Amino acid sequence: xxxxxxxxTAKPQQRDAVLKxxxxxxxxxxxxxxxxxxxxxVDVTGATPAFGPDTFVVVEKWRDxxxxxxxxxxxxxxxxxAAIKDHVADIxxxxxxxx
Numbered sequence: 001x002x003x004x005x006x007x008x009t010a011k012p013q014q015r016d017a018v019l020k021x022x023x024x025x026x027x028x029x030x031x032x033x034x035x036x037x038x039x040x041x042v043d044v045t046g047a048t049p050a051f052g053p054d055t056f057v058v059v060e061k062w063r064d065x066x067x068x069x070x071x072x073x074x075x076x077x078x079x080x081x082a083a084i085k086d087h088v089a090d091i092x093x094x095x096x097x098x099x
Contacts, residue, residue, distance in 0.1 A: 002095060004095050010089060012054060022080070039058070
């Protein structure tokens, strides 16, 4: 299994717009062969340390590297990237495996 944590930081006050685009894309991602888990998470109110109001984390699990590669190359993910590019300040992706 492959785990992915993607830290997406929107431009100031653009997180809701990016999350809307993300949420609209969820059905297509969940339908992908090899998708085990894929969803967004934000800070718990009042938690410290916090990522802040502009950042959310995408928590993903994929069956294997091939499924993850197909996900990245899919038309809906290319469309997602194009749709958010003007709203995002930074994206950091960490691809992990179980220890």
